[in-house]
Amino acid sequence: MARVVVDVMLKPEILDPQGKAVHGAFGRLGFDGVADVRQGKRFEITLDGEATEERVAEIRKAADTLLANSVIEDFTLHVESDAQ
Amino acid sequence: MKIGVVTFPGSLDDADARRAAAVAGAEAVALWHGDADLLGVDAVVLPGGFSYGDYLRAGAISRFAPVMETIIKKAGEGLPVLGICNGFQVLCESHLLPGALIKNHHRKFVCKDQRLRIENNTTAWTSDYDANHEITIVLKNQDGSFVADEATLDRLEGEGRVVARYLGNPNGSYRDIAGISNERGNVVGLMPHPEHAVENLTGPTTDGLGFFTSVLKAVVAS
Numbered sequence: 001m002a003r004v005v006v007d008v009m010l011k012p013e014i015l016d017p018q019g020k021a022v023h024g025a026f027g028r029l030g031f032d033g034v035a036d037v038r039q040g041k042r043f044e045i046t047l048d049g050e051a052t053e054e055r056v057a058e059i060r061k062a063a064d065t066l067l068a069n070s071v072i073e074d075f076t077l078h079v080e081s082d083a084q
Numbered sequence: 085m086k087i088g089v090v091t092f093p094g095s096l097d098d099a100d101a102r103r104a105a106a107v108a109g110a111e112a113v114a115l116w117h118g119d120a121d122l123l124g125v126d127a128v129v130l131p132g133g134f135s136y137g138d139y140l141r142a143g144a145i146s147r148f149a150p151v152m153e154t155i156i157k158k159a160g161e162g163l164p165v166l167g168i169c170n171g172f173q174v175l176c177e178s179h180l181l182p183g184a185l186i187k188n189h190h191r192k193f194v195c196k197d198q199r200l201r202i203e204n205n206t207t208a209w210t211s212d213y214d215a216n217h218e219i220t221i222v223l224k225n226q227d228g229s230f231v232a233d234e235a236t237l238d239r240l241e242g243e244g245r246v247v248a249r250y251l252g253n254p255n256g257s258y259r260d261i262a263g264i265s266n267e268r269g270n271v272v273g274l275m276p277h278p279e280h281a282v283e284n285l286t287g288p289t290t291d292g293l294g295f296f297t298s299v300l301k302a303v304v305a306s
Contacts, residue, residue, distance in 0.1 A: 010186075014231055015256065017187040066148070069141055069177065072184045072231060 002051035003080040004059045008068045009040040043067055051079045085300055088115040088125030090155075090171075092146045096133035097168065097279060104279035105129070108296030117149040126303040127164040127208070128155055130171025132224075132277055142185060142227040143173030152178060162306070164208040164299050165271045169225055172263070172273035181264055181273045182240070183232030188225065189256025197288040198223035198276050199251040200262050204244050207269040208302035212294040219291035222280040223254055230257040230264075230275065240264055247272055270302075 010016050016038050023037040045059055060077055068075040087105035089112060091098045102112035113125050117135075122128065136145040146152065152174070159165045159180055167175035175181045188194060199220050202213040213219070232240070237259055240246055248263035255275070263274035278292025 013233070014186065015189060015229070017189055017191045017229075017256075021191055066144065067140070069144065069184055071176070071182070072186060 001049070002047045004045045004047065004051060004056060004077060005080060006043040006045065006059070006063045006067050006075055006077050007040060008043070008063075008073050008075045009038060010073055014072045041067075051081060085109075085303055086111045086113045086123075086125040087127045087129060087296070087299065088113045088122055089129045089131055090115045090117060090149075090151055091131075092117040092133070092135035092149060092170075092174075094133050094135040094137055095131050095170070097131040097277065098133070100277075101129045101131040101168065101279040104282045104292065104296050107282045108293055108300060110296065110300055115151055117146065117151050120150040120154045122151070122154055122158065127166070127299045128158075129279075130155075130165065130167040130174050131279070132169030132171060135170055135174070138170075138227065141173075141177065143170060143175075143177040146170075146174045147177040156180060159266075159271050162268065162270050164302055166209050166295060166299070167271075167273040168277055168279060169228070169275055172275055173227065175271060175273045180271050181266060182236050183230055183264070185227050185275070186229050186231055187227050188229050188254075193224070193226050194228065194254050195222075195224040196254065197221070198254060198262075200248045200276060201251055202248050204247045204265065204269075206244075207247055207265045207272050207298075209265075209272045209295045209298050210247055211301060212298040218251065219294075220281070220289050221276050221278050221292045222288065223276040225255065225275055228255040228257065228275045230261045232258065237261075243267065248274060248276075 019039040087110040105112040278295040281287035281292035
């Protein structure tokens with residue numbers, strides 16, 4: 001079984017209120033020297049079989065259609081082939 | 085004249101939207117997200133709420149409901165569609181409207197009576213308002229901040245597609261935008277809730293009624 005991982009992040013120009021909240025908590029907890037925090041989403045997609053080129057292309061399409069909204073988000077995709 | 089109101093799993097304001105349609109003089113028709121049949125309605129309201137719990141992104145999963153396939157097709161043919169709050173989010177996710185709605189910049193849920201200025205009174209949903217009419221209706225949202233890139237914002241303003249603007253920005257929306265329309269003016273998305281302001285007993289005003297009476301006239305005219 002192979003696993004495809006999709007990481008979704010808000011585009012840099014879009015304000016991230018959740019990241020800002022986390023950044024504020026860093027300061028209150030004494031974790032200094034942090035300039036900024038951006039929060040994203042990680043999807044771990046386990047396939048039934050091997051991650052063939054066609055199937056990864058399908059997942060890429062799903063990421064573009066559903067997992068990320070291209071108006072406000074960017075995504076990256078990679079394959080972890082040794083998932084059990 | 086029939087106004088259909090879609091119920092998604094997690095819709096909250098579908099009953100109020102049907103009631104507002106009835107108060108305006110329309111026959112309110114309940115539509116179901118899983119049924120692609122619009123039952124012959126003349127206009128559609130996508131109501132507020134938290135469809136699919138706002139999982140993934142607000143409106144992101146509802147956008148793929150069977151009913152939306154029909155609505156997207158018919159909207160392209162001129163069917164009047166109003167998305168309120170979560171319905172606005174669904175319209176943006178469907179790409180019937182540009183931009184997106186993200187978390188309020190102050191990160192808190194907001195629930196208040198909100199003043200707006202109606203800046204485009206030529207859409208199917210706003211013709212009963214005067215130009216630059218100032219109204220007060222209910223605002224309640226978590227993910228209400230309208231965002232888009234600069235070019236899109238310039239285009240919306242240049243084409244007169246900013247339907248309503250906040251007087252006192254409650255959620256960080258870019259350029260104080262509370263509502264927008266498509267190019268044709270039959271599809272409108274609005275973050276505040278006109279359906280909660282149609283009767284003095286339960287609303288702050290009856291200023292919201294104009295959205296529903298406007299669409300009745302638009303349907304008669306077409």
